[in-house]
Amino acid sequence: MYSKGFVPLAIATVVTLATAMGLVFFYAPLDADQGFVQKIFYVHVPMAIVSLCGFVAGGVMAIKHLRSGDSSWDMRSYVAIHISIILGVGVLATGAIWAKASWGHWWVWDEPVLVSFLVVVLLYCVYYPLRFSIEDRERQARYSSVFAIAAGAFVPLNFAAVRMAEAYTHPRVLSQTGGSMPGEMRLTFLISLLAMALLFVTLWKLELTSKHASMQLKRLKRKLAEREVVTT
């Protein structure tokens, strides 16, 4: 069901990731200000963008679940949020490494971009206890969807609020006018972003396939057990 087109997608992901890595280290020029440390940008920023988009996508899938009542949309939403949280942890870790290299500190509490991203990740960490504290499957799916929609709406609002706030210390490489990135850097960034997006979709499909197979197996076991009861 979910495994359709998985192999070409996985191959495309590996090829794009390898291309992105090659461009980062052998094609993109060194940043005049930050030097070699700026290479972290090509993994940190695409991961942050894909993670935030994944949270919003989880909210959109949750809307589809509430509108249709189809539990597969709840599963899609759950997996999207799950992978986004993992990427979010990666963003915080790579961001801390970049902060240490650029500013000399692992974490800067008065930097709105860092703190707002931490707030988003912590908000989504609530999703797990909320979801798994409810035993009834239908209620679990419904409540999780409501949370995913509310939190998904918060993500762009949070992003807009941070953009409106003045941040002088955080490296601002992207802007509405395209920033000041030279062509080679921009191409490398776009390929890295595409690779990260493909990685997200590949992992999303892989986990959905695994979850679907697991549910089918449980159903099969239940049916076999019922058949045994009837025959004995």
Add this chain to the structure above:
Amino acid sequence: MPALPLDEAGKYVAGAYVVFLTLVVVYVAILGAKIARIEREVSALVAEEDET
């Protein structure tokens, strides 16, 4: 702030990329283990059905 020298910057860049690769590898390994468990359970069910 002046750019860090390459020998010092290199460890931070390597650290960031290792974090990313570790996350992906661990995640895929966990999923692989789950899929292997499902496969084992399916094989056990088939064997059970063949016996009956």
